[in-house]
Structure formats: C-alpha cells, structure tokens
Amino acid sequence: MENGIWDLEAQFNTTQDDVYAALGIVQDSFNIPVGHGPGSNSGTAFFCGRAWSGRVCVKTGDFEAGNAAFTNNSILKIEYDSGKGTLHLFVDGAQQPIYISGINEKVRFV
Template structure:
C-alpha cells in the first residue's frame, strides 16, 4: 500500500471543512500564523494617494502613513458582515487628532473628508482621541463617558454583525459607551 506524501486539497486549507480547519488553526500559537491562512488581506480605500501610504510590515500587519497635514478619513476595504470582526491599531504622532470607527458600506468617503462634518457624519460612527470635545460621535452628536485615547495606546474595535454592536477597548479595557442597533454592512475607518 502506498502512503501519499502530499495532499492537494481543493480550495486550499479552507477546502478542508470547518471542523478540520478549526483543529489545525487551534494548534497555532501566534496570531500572524493563523491570519495568513484566513485570506483577509488588509487594504485601504485610498482617495488621496499623495497624502496616505499603506506599508506592509510583516505580511499581516500594516502601517498607514500620513504624509501631509489635513483631514483624512480612510476606510479599510473589507466589508464587515456575518461574524465578529476586530481591528487593532496603535496611533503614533496623532497628538489626539484621530478617530476610529465604522462607515456604512454604501457610503463613498471622498478625499480630505473629516469624519465629524456633514454629510460624512451621517454615515460614520466613531470614537475619537483626546483633542476632541467628545470621545464618541454619531450623526453630528457627541457624548462623554469613554476615555479619550492618545498616542501609543492599543485601540481595538470589535464589531459583532449578529448583535449589531461596535465596542472600543483602550489598552484592553472595554469602554462603557458603545454603538448598538447596527443592521447593515459596514467597513472600519481610521
């Protein structure tokens, strides 16, 4: 009897089926090793390439460089649906002038857009940094109670499409004010 030395699975690892794939992925100890098999590439919708640059760090992590001063709201191109999605980021040299959140997938953010200005604020829900009056923004309205984030803190957004919630964690501490009732496809913004 011959023992095969290699297997050719249709569709790569995803072709193994959910049970076998989960068993294989659970053996990985480092998140970048898992992420490379899940086929969610990180890309941004860049309306101003002279100002914004996406740099690959290690095949999984990316760095977004802002080359000019001014307002920019950029979106990741991955549409968030059917599951729990997470974005983890660390801002540097933003000096509190930054925000992270979500935008309706149906909304096309133009170049030089400020997330809190009309008409953008009708389509964006965001958590903002220390230089803004309010740390939580939606439809032109701000509210208090969350901490204002600053440079070099680990910021994590968790979007649960089943529950319709967007929650912010600052240095692994869940913030009390979050968004709920989200019933449409969205994308992350920075």
C-alpha cells in the same frame, strides 16, 4: 463586513497634538469625501481620541462623552458584532462604557 464578530487593533504614534485620531465604521456603500471628519456625515460612526475628549461621534451628528480620551501609543481595538449590531472600543485592553448600537447594515472599518 456582514456576518460574525470582527475586530481591528491599532496604535497611533505619529499624529499631531496627541491625538487627532479616530477609529470607527462607515456604511459599506459610503464614499468618504475629502476633508471629512468624525461626525460630519450620516454614514459614519467614530470613537475619537484626546483632541475630541474621547467622545463617540455617531451618524446622527451627536457626540457622547464617557470613554477614555486615548492618546499616542495607546493600543486600541474596535470590535464589531454583526449579530448584536454593536461596535465596542477597548483602550489598552479595557472595554470602554460608551458603545455604538443599532448597526443593521453592511459596514467597513476606517
């Protein structure tokens, strides 16, 4: 994704431990290795579910708390704005306060 505003909506309902799940972005050129998890590589940025206490895992390996820890059956939307270089999370329609900024490269949703 390069130009414009893009969004992805998802609902997790089959994950273990309510919820080892995450939504995010990777650099378009990044090949995701086997066993890769949120925050384990500099080419990724994720919004994490309840198993990670709703933290945001950014590509520097840092974790930031403050968003809702989504669970099974939550309706999630991530919105990428290439003009602003931001990625926002919405949980059940409510925009979350912690977002990812400074995105200045081509990315894809994961």
